Amino acid sequence: MIKIKSPKDFWAGMMFLGVGLFFAVWAVVNYQMGSAVRMGPAYFPAVLGGLLALLGGGVVAGSFAIAGPAVPTFHFRPLLLIVVGCVAYGYLMKPLGLVGATAVLVFVSALGGHEFKWKEVTILYVVLIVFSVLVFVKGLTLPFPLWPEALG
């Protein structure tokens, strides 16, 4: 049983290896390769994908030989809440308007912090929404719907 001495490098290498192979194989299978004189759409990505896979393989190989630090713990809570908050903002903009979407983003992402106080976050939200409306909607005239569709 070979032991992984550097988990960080191992996983980074695996990521590169996987992505590289994927790009190379996908390009070769789906697009024209062409020749060196007239390169087809597959040529450059296939070469780069191969290179990336090679580099990834090298990093993986190295992770068995040279000791390195462990992968630090992932903090999924802030990551998840912030990602969800942003995505929700994007998809709720039409149905809920700027006022609603910003509320979702601010409250959801604030849950990802160390402490969450309703009062504080509400004040923060009010300040941010007033600022956004004044600067972006009135000032820069970005075409955002302000209020939820159902109300308009």
Added chain:
Amino acid sequence: MEIFGNLLLGFTVAVSPLNLLYALIGVLLGTLIGVLPGIGPVATIAMLLPITFNLNPTAALVMLAGIYYGSQYGGSTTSILVNLPGEAASVVTCLDGHQMARQGRAGPALAIAAIGSFFAGCVATLVIATAAPPLAEVALKFGPSEYFSLMVLGLVAATVLAHGSLAKAIAMVVLGLLLGLIGTDVNSGVLRFTFGIPELSDGIGFVVVAMGVFGISEIVANLELKGAREVFTSNVGSLMPTREDFRRSWPAVMRGTALGSFLGILPGGGGVLSAFGSYTIEKKLSRHPEQFGKGAIEGVAGPESANNAGAQTSFIPMLTLGIPGNAVMALMIGALMIQGIAPGPQVMSEKPELFWGLIASMWIGNLMLVILNLPLIGMWIKLLSIPYRYLYPSILVFMAIGVFSLSNNPWDVLIMAVFGAFGYVCVKLECEPAPMILGFILGPLMEENLRRAMLLSRGDPTVFFTKPISAGFIIASVFLLVIVALPAIRKKREQVFVEEQP
């Protein structure tokens, strides 16, 4: 003298009320985000890119440039007062600057940092004005093979100067190049790697990637940290440095400026490397090396001048060759492209008012920083007491608005979030995202130039080695890689970057 005519044109553009206003907004914003830890110039510029769409190109670049060098100033303030580098380039300033603050000499440290930065900014402006035109002239003669090799050199240099493992940095560049290829292939019209998603046919937006990788992932990474800050607000003391301070500082300022101006021009260079180089030199040259780390003023003066000089001269390759040397310059290129200006040597001849106006505005911006910064220090310190739990939702709101406004499509926000998560994984696996961003910008350009070069040479790949300029770039790239791979230097490089971690 042509250069004076050019600079004069630049100043007439830069002192127009509108450009002055944007320079002011830029440097104020820059200082603000430089002071606030947890948000850097890259994320801020990425955040503001969509808004610059509504400005004229000169005003847009003037403002974005102001953010960059303003952040260098702001970063030094937090380093000195709080021992928290607001900016990567200010890490070194913590070492001696904060010690000076503990000894009740925060005032002189702040003043010397500002004066040194201003001096460096003036010199760097002149360096850009003299070095850029000849460089652009040479660059105009470049064919596709020269461009391809130059981009190889730029990318290699970026990896060499990245933190941590060289192989991982190169892999990140290649990954960036690949991601840059997503979308419609210009030559054949084929949709590549779009997986039937219509939004991908124009490729992934650069702003979206940059905000995800630098903005979102930074916030998540910051939320893991819990730390009390130690602020020296009450005893900033007299701002005026003593005569002795000046005597000890000015040689350091001169050396720092020279070093920074030079390192900034190199691809991959810029503020961080210059500051570290300068600190090492000052410590080596000093007659009292034992004072370093205990409040030696040279340790503030040198690196602060160097990082400002480096930040400014790193505009040279971007402006003359269209090649970004660091992530901020990659964003500047992005800003030019948003404005419909193809970056490259022709910018100077086709848009002289943009080019020279930007250069002149840098000098004006530096002047504003000196005038504004010292009296406003009290205000910046107050801002430092804003808890991060108020800051990060605000940053997220601005990022989300900016990204959504790109095309009024939730897709962009989704992709930003995806790249945010990816950036967070990269941080955990110690893969620097900056080289990836450079690759991402250069991907389509590299492919285009490679194709043209190979078409011209009838498929003969030796063309990159037989043309003298191109061969020079390739040799330089190989040389750089070999040097870094040498065990002795690799050790040294690792040391430098280990020291850099606060």
